[in-house]
Amino acid sequence: MSSTNSHYAPVREDWLARHAEEPLDPALPIVDPHHHLWDRPGWRYLLPELLADTGQGHTIIATVFVQCRAMHRADGPEAMQPIGETEFANGVAAMSASGLYGPIRACAGIVSHANLTLGAAVRPVLEAHIAAGNGRFRGIRHITSWDADESLITPGYATPGDILYREEFRAGFAQLAPLGLSFDAWLYHPQIPDLTALARAFPETPIVLDHVGGPLGIKAYAGKRDAVFAEWRAAMAELATCPNVSVKLGGLGMRINGFGFEERVEPPDSDTLAAAWKPYINSTIELFGAARCMFESNFPVDKGSYSYGVFWNACKKLAAGASAEERHALFSGTASRFYRLGLA
Numbered sequence: 297m298s299s300t301n302s303h304y305a306p307v308r309e310d311w312l313a314r315h316a317e318e319p320l321d322p323a324l325p326i327v328d329p330h331h332h333l334w335d336r337p338g339w340r341y342l343l344p345e346l347l348a349d350t351g352q353g354h355t356i357i358a359t360v361f362v363q364c365r366a367m368h369r370a371d372g373p374e375a376m377q378p379i380g381e382t383e384f385a386n387g388v389a390a391m392s393a394s395g396l397y398g399p400i401r402a403c404a405g406i407v408s409h410a411n412l413t414l415g416a417a418v419r420p421v422l423e424a425h426i427a428a429g430n431g432r433f434r435g436i437r438h439i440t441s442w443d444a445d446e447s448l449i450t451p452g453y454a455t456p457g458d459i460l461y462r463e464e465f466r467a468g469f470a471q472l473a474p475l476g477l478s479f480d481a482w483l484y485h486p487q488i489p490d491l492t493a494l495a496r497a498f499p500e501t502p503i504v505l506d507h508v509g510g511p512l513g514i515k516a517y518a519g520k521r522d523a524v525f526a527e528w529r530a531a532m533a534e535l536a537t538c539p540n541v542s543v544k545l546g547g548l549g550m551r552i553n554g555f556g557f558e559e560r561v562e563p564p565d566s567d568t569l570a571a572a573w574k575p576y577i578n579s580t581i582e583l584f585g586a587a588r589c590m591f592e593s594n595f596p597v598d599k600g601s602y603s604y605g606v607f608w609n610a611c612k613k614l615a616a617g618a619s620a621e622e623r624h625a626l627f628s629g630t631a632s633r634f635y636r637l638g639l640a
Contacts, residue, residue: 305558305600319353330592352605405635412468435478488531507547513554549598566609
């Protein structure tokens with residue numbers, strides 16, 4: 297797999313294979329609430345690849361597929377083309393639910409895209425997603441990551457910096473709660489106050505902040521980790537006052553975070569990952585509580601920086617001081633409840 301944008305490091309299976317670890321607490325049930333599936337030139341990550349990763353010794357009982365422009369319809373109205381992604385993910389979920397691929401229930405929850413800037417006109421799109429999901433569709437992600445440096449904007453998702461305040465976006469966002477749908481928020485740490493304002497305007501809409509709020513560490517943010525952390529933590533503390541917001545703990549393996557795992561001669565071990573992420577993970581759990589936090593893999597995006605099994609070992613080390621109840625919440629309970637997966 298090759299990559300030319302500033303976000304995704306190339307996945308090098310031979311490099312990843314140079315370090316493996318025995319799984320810690322292998323019987324601990326895990327719901328992975330954030331992964332993607334796609335078939336792109338030079339980069340295929342479909343059910344076989346997902347199963348190869350989830351089969352590395354940890355007990356992954358279910359997953360949530362999250363929007364990534366996979367298998368959009370080639371024809372029909374543009375607004376309805378993302379329905380193809382839900383149809384695709386639901387097909388994978390049906391394959392997994394057959395039991396032919398083991399006990400895991402892949403894509404037990406589905407999050408796709410709908411253009412919220414359509415305003416109230418987005419409702420038929422949401423209803424079509426619900427129908428296509430066959431009981432698995434849970435919400436939408438409308439990527440809003442923005443920075444003055446255009447090279448940092450998520451590739452393919454040009455968006456205005458004030459989108460979360462725009463009348464048409466909020467009119468579309470207002471359609472989610474009446475349909476029982478949630479919102480996955482992907483933005484960068486300077487935009488966290490914008491999400492706080494949105495969450496306060498729509499207190500009945502469940503929101504989950506992806507990738508601990510996207511702390512940036514490259515370009516204009518390089519060499520400023522302490523300052524970025526201080527800004528990030530202050531914004532997260534204010535966001536935590538919104539009871540309708542939860543947070544995904546992960547997604548820190550992208551180049552934009554500036555940790556540079558992908559540049560190492562050897563792949564990082566779980567101790568290295570845990571040490572680098574501890575300030576962010578500990579602060580988030582402290583601010584939001586385990587009942588509003590969930591560990592996430594963000595695979596295959598983060599696979600350019602570390603392997604799936606090593607990632608979950610790092611998460612288990614980060615949660616070493618948590619109670620049994622908190623560990624259950626962090627690894628499966630919060631995700632199952634937020635995405636209504638019906639798991640214990």
